[in-house]
Amino acid sequence: MTYFLRLLMCVLCVTGTAIAKPPLLMPMPASVTNLDGQLQLTSSHLSVYLDEKYRSSSKLLFENAAFLKNFTSVTWQDKRSAQLKLEVAAWLDDIPRLDIDESYQLIISTEAITLKSQTQFGMLRGFATLNQLLFSAKTPYQLNAMTINDTPTYPWRGLLFDGVRHFLPISDVKRTLRGLASAKMNVFHWHLTDDQGWRVALKSYPKLHQVASDGLFYTAEEIKDVVAYAASLGIRVVPEFDVPGHASSIVLAYPELGSGTRLDGIERRWGVFRPLLDPSNPNVYRFVEDVVKELTALFPDHYLHIGGDEIDDRDWQENTQIQLFMAKHKLSDTHALHAYFNQRVANILAKYNRKMIGWDEVLHPNLPKQTLVQSWRGHHSLAAIQEAGFDGLLSSGFYIDQPQWTSYHYRNHPEPIKSKTLSAKEVINHSAFTLTRLKGSSVNGKVTVFRDTQSLLAALVSIEGKGRFITDQVLQTEHGFELLIDTWMGPTKIFVGKTKSDRPAFVGNTPYEMQSEPENKLSLRALNNALQDEQGKDKSGRVLGGEATLWAELLTTESLDTRLWPRLYAIAERFWSSKTQVDERDMYRRLAVMDEFALLHGGKHKQQFSARLKTLLDDNVTQDEIAKLLKFSEFIEPAHYYTLHHLAYLRNEYHYGAPLDKLVDVLPVESLMLREFDYSVDDYMQTCSKSLETSLQLQVDEWRDFIKHNKRLIERITEWQNPYLQIEHALWSKEPQLIINNNGTVAQLVASLNRYKKALKICSSIT
Structure with a gap:
């Protein structure tokens, strides 16, 4: 048992008095x-x-x-x-x-x-x-x-498992199912088709798996075995085949079903692509029905997911036959055409006693009300789904293929906890901001800082295309306001100043370029109207629960578990346990135990990271050296959000053939050691206890000693040479350090040490 786990399982408070846990x-x-x-x-x-x-x-x-x-x-x-x-x-x-x-x-x-x-x-x-x-x-x-x-809070507690982008064999599927059962999860959402491949063998359209899978697909017998195995664990298996978009594999195998774009081979890049099915072609609906007929014979669940997301409508716009079809059916735009297609598909599903699930983009007033809509875009989208009278699922905020702190997922309630209704008595600052991402369009928005009726600081953040966010996590500084909000990107810290500012934003542990500039203040009436509108929406549809998503652009069978465990246990708690279960510190106490418990069910998160370490060293590496390198890994974290994706894109490595052979590809998502250190610093800041001060200093001294004596070993890993120097500097510096743009690798350690140095100053001034 590690020192950290022993520490977390300890039931003594600062004074030594036993506390019931x-x-x-x-x-x-x-x-x-x-x-x-x-x-x-x-x-x-x-x-x-x-x-x-x-x-x-x-x-x-x-x-x-x-x-x-x-x-x-x-x-x-x-x-x-x-x-x-x-x-x-x-x-x-x-x-x-x-x-x-x-x-x-x-x-x-x-x-x-x-x-x-x-x-x-x-x-x-x-x-x-x-x-x-x-x-x-x-x-x-x-x-x-x-x-x-x-008893569970939500009846739908799932994981989307992407076996398309990188094929994940049945052994990975069953191991993951065992883990899901151990966390009381009950839905395995199997993403089986996408642009990069068709992964299920069908008799009706054999070229789908013969031409568009690289020979990597699941047979009917394997699927039936998985369904039975999952059922024995109390888990439903819900298949997804993506239409009318993400259809490159379909158009490659059967180009006559497409809307214009032709392909010469399997799509190897990651992203959103032009090939779409042709809604004006009767053979497309025959194809959908034949596929549904076979899938319902394999998957007995009453729900079937049709994707429906990320439609690039250029082929529909440029196809004369489709434009004539739209005019004939009085379809005003491609959104209406998409809704028409989905209605036809929903009718086909109903014929086979199946209900349709689709992503946000399928939402339309003409959809059958039994359609279940899954939100990947955010809480604003889920609210729109409910307001339209549809049942919904939440996945935004649970994307575990992305590195994110577990606390961020834990705060992400499918139905947000209703807190007191905020209203403003004074508008203090109104600013516009632009956050620049490494790939894709910038994030643009407005921030209004105000004092509520209790004279406490709060802020309303409006982000283009992503809705509004209300936060009371606002800190006034000499030059402006620092605020923290949970967005679809992660826990996002932004600064708006009294004057124009280029202070970076942080998404989790990762800095992003940002510019903000004050604008004329909103009127108090306009602000309160916006706050009332955001907090008082009428929703008739219910939220059935949520799904974590495990997209596989940057995942392979060698790294799968490092993104799943132990975080999925905390997400499972968000779906199962009471909404009042919100103590993050206690969650981390238990998560450290789950980090070990997951190994019982075949979890390979520790094994996969150790295996990658060994591949980067010569054959003479000893177990003691591996243990020291594992300890060093606790000082660093992978960059949060889609930063690793965006960096791969900028390196021209955002495709199937790119090597995923770096340590960062399997690096544990979160340093639980640093998290516990932060909590101890919090305790010290509140009590200024001499015993805690001694304990914290001993911890820092231990870190320094470890770093000093293992420099040569650590720098054998080329990938860690720069982080080593940054960690060395942060540990020996007496003053707080600026967190530089290092893609997040050592940002959390620097932040933790800065908190510690701040606490020392506060307590020394008191004594």
């Missing part, structure tokens, strides 16, 4: 009641009671239940003498559905465990909790007596 579970259950005593089990055997009429149905579930694999043997027993008593009210069909009852009650006494649930799927969620309790037990196989009552 919640159990080390993630997601956190709805309620936990501690009881007196413990139950002692053994690894050799577990006796289980289940009503005999359910025992044959339970075979597959028990074979794949991770909890039961803690024991050498598991046997049936009568209810009176069983160690684990399973009381399931009703055994449903093998395939889970939306809105099934996943609640459970877990009673651990000094004599036995009783797990009660309405369905077998609730039983599986109880198994997941038991597995975590066993893992974190201080004494092996000893469980504290307690009662847990638990």
Whole structure:
């Protein structure tokens, strides 16, 4: 067990007094009641009671239940003498559905465990909790007596898994499913087609996988096996085949279905491309129906995702036949044409007893109301989906292919917590800003800083195309205002001054160029109208939950897990647990445990990073040297948001053939060591405790000693030579350091040390 994990699991406060801590579970259950005593089990055997009429149905579930694999043997027993008593009210069909009852009650006494649930799927969620309790037990196989009552907040708790951009084999799929089950997730959204490939073998259109897959695809037999395996874990499998856009693979295999652009080979670049299906061609709808017919035979879930996003409409605009079709059907623009296409597709899906899911762009008043719309654009888009009366899912803010701090995902509620309604009594500053990205258009917006009715600072931030954000995280400085908002990019820190400013913005740990300039102030009435409009929207559609997304432009089977774990446990908690579960510090305490727990289910996040380290060194590298390099990696983080994507684009490496062989490609997304250091600095700043000051100084001294004595080893990694020098300078400098544009690699360490130096000054001035 690492020093950091031991520190987090400690239950002593600064003064040494014991504090009761919640159990080390993630997601956190709805309620936990501690009881007196413990139950002692053994690894050799577990006796289980289940009503005999359910025992044959339970075979597959028990074979794949991770909890039961803690024991050498598991046997049936009568209810009176069983160690684990399973009381399931009703055994449903093998395939889970939306809105099934996943609640459970877990009673651990000094004599036995009783797990009660309405369905077998609730039983599986109880198994997941038991597995975590066993893992974190201080004494092996000893469980504290307690009662847990638990039920999910949202019925849809998913992960989008992109097996297209880089093909991810079935072994990756099943390993990921086991991890999802351990986090009580219940939807595996399988992205199967896109511009860069068609990954499912179909009999009706065989050229799709023969011509447009490089021979890398999932067979019907493999898919059926995955669906059954997922069901045994209580997970639904929802397929996505993308139409009418992201259709390069379709147009390559069957060009007669396209709207104009022809292709000579598989699309190797990443991005948005011109090929679209032709909505005026009757054969396109025949194609869609044939594909749907085969997919519904493979995927029994009632939902089928049709993509529908990122339409480049140039082919539709330039195709005479399509323009005539639009005129005939009185379709005013390509948005209306897209809606017409989606209506036809929705009718086809209904014929096969399927409901349609699409991304934001499918939203249109003429869509069937049972359509489920998934937001990748942001909360403003999800609000529009609800206002239009459609049910929605949130994915914006849960893009885990992007490096982001876990706390950012944790604050990202599918339905934001309703706080007090803010209104302004004074407008202080109104500025325009432009944030320049490395690729794509700039982010333009307005900031209005105001004092609310309690004389506290707050701000309204309006961003073109992305809606409005209200924040009370506003700090007044000598030259202006620094504010923090959670945007679709990540936790975004921007500065607006009393005069024109070019102070950089930060997206997470990564600086971006930004210019801001004051403008004439909004009137108080206009500001309050905007605040009221933003906080008082009427929404009739419900939010079913959300999905984390794992897009695979920069992911391969060698790096997959480094983006999944442990962050996905915190996102799972956001979907499962109460909205009031918001303590970020306690989340990180438990996340450190989940970082190790994920290994039980085959998580390879640590193995993948170690393997990459070894490939960059000679064969004589020792385990001790690898351990030291792993320790050094805790000082750095990959750049946040899409910075790695944008840098690859600027290097002309944003394509399938680009090597993903750098350490940054598998570097852990977040330094949990630095996060805990920051929390200790916060404690010190509040208490100015001498013991904490000594502890923090010892930590910094340890870091300095480590850096000093391992320079030669660390600089064997070419990629780390510059970060090493920056870290060395930051550790020995007595004054706070400017965080330079280094693509985020050492920005968090510099920020942490600056906080520490600030705390030392504050406390020294007090004493």
